[in-house]
Amino acid sequence: MSDSMLEKNNQNVCQNICNDFHSTIEFLGKRWMGMIIYSLFSGPKRYHEIMDNIPGISDRLLTERLRDLEKEGLIVKRILSAPKRKVEYELTQSGKKLEDVFITIIAWTQAKNES
Amino acid sequence: MSDSMLEKNNQNVCQNICNDFHSTIEFLGKRWMGMIIYSLFSGPKRYHEIMDNIPGISDRLLTERLRDLEKEGLIVKRILSAPKRKVEYELTQSGKKLEDVFITIIAWTQAKNES
Numbered sequence: 001m002s003d004s005m006l007e008k009n010n011q012n013v014c015q016n017i018c019n020d021f022h023s024t025i026e027f028l029g030k031r032w033m034g035m036i037i038y039s040l041f042s043g044p045k046r047y048h049e050i051m052d053n054i055p056g057i058s059d060r061l062l063t064e065r066l067r068d069l070e071k072e073g074l075i076v077k078r079i080l081s082a083p084k085r086k087v088e089y090e091l092t093q094s095g096k097k098l099e100d101v102f103i104t105i106i107a108w109t110q111a112k113n114e115s
Numbered sequence: 116m117s118d119s120m121l122e123k124n125n126q127n128v129c130q131n132i133c134n135d136f137h138s139t140i141e142f143l144g145k146r147w148m149g150m151i152i153y154s155l156f157s158g159p160k161r162y163h164e165i166m167d168n169i170p171g172i173s174d175r176l177l178t179e180r181l182r183d184l185e186k187e188g189l190i191v192k193r194i195l196s197a198p199k200r201k202v203e204y205e206l207t208q209s210g211k212k213l214e215d216v217f218i219t220i221i222a223w224t225q226a227k228n229e230s
Contacts, residue, residue: 020224021217022150028220029144035137073227094227102136104219105143109135112188112209 027072028101032057036065037091037098040075044090069095142187143216147172151180152206152213155190159205184210 028034032054039045039053051062066089069075074095078088091098143149147169154160154168166177181204184190189210193203206213 018150018153020228021153021221024220024224025149025217026144026146029141029148031141033144034140035133038133038136094230097223097226101216101219101223102140104216105139106136108212108216109139111212113135115209 027068028098030065030068032061033065033068034102036062036069037074037095038102040089040091040095041099041102044078044088046086046088050089074098142183143213145180145183147176148180148183149217151177151184152189152210153217155204155206155210156214156217159193159203161201161203165204189213 028037035054035057036050039050045053047062047066050066051057051059054062066075066077069089070077073092075089075091078090080086080088143152150169150172151165154165160168162177162181165181166172166174169177181190181192184204185192188207190204190206193205195201195203
């Protein structure tokens with residue numbers, strides 16, 4: 001499947017599938033984006049929990065990325081009021097499905113480092 | 116495999132595998148990087164052929180990205196002298212293996228657009 005699929009797409013680089021691919025890979029590759037999504041695979045998290053998981057990220061960038069992810073429908077912001085008010089971020093179904101993508105990236109990286 | 120693998124990694128976000136993952140996804144997500152790699156899946160290409168395949172990319176960025184890819188061992192620059200001198204860029208074995216990553220990204224994007 002793989003060869004023929006990409007081979008065929010290559011005939012029309014930058015049309016349809018390819019444009020979508022282009023947007024996705026550059027979205028996921030934005031600074032800290034991958035790590036934020038990654039940190040949410042283990043379940044919903046509060047803002048400061050995500051922050052604690054990612055040394056080096058700034059407040060401004062975390063806020064911006066969470067907004068990007070919400071806008072793209074990859075996370076939802078949940079406001080809980082009881083027993084006390086708290087805000088949590090959770091991956092949507094679509095966001096959770098990125099796990100397959102992340103697993104192939106990790107596998108490729110490990111293979112590259114071992115070669 | 117998938118759940119337990121990422122679950123386990125999440126316990127040590129930003130260590131080892133996770134740092135590598137972070138570097139890889141941000142490398143692949145650099146502006147135009149994905150499209151340049153994509154255009155090389157169908158075989159070695161000359162500079163202007165890559166350029167023609169990617170409307171919108173600038174000379175400066177294409178040159179810079181090809182240099183990044185060469186430095187990371189994902190492409191080789193081949194200089195052919197006969198019958199006349201020409202320069203071609205070709206994916207290495209490691210670069211070719213990115214096809215698996217790209218296929219999962221395309222599949223995820225298509226599923227997201229259809230949902």
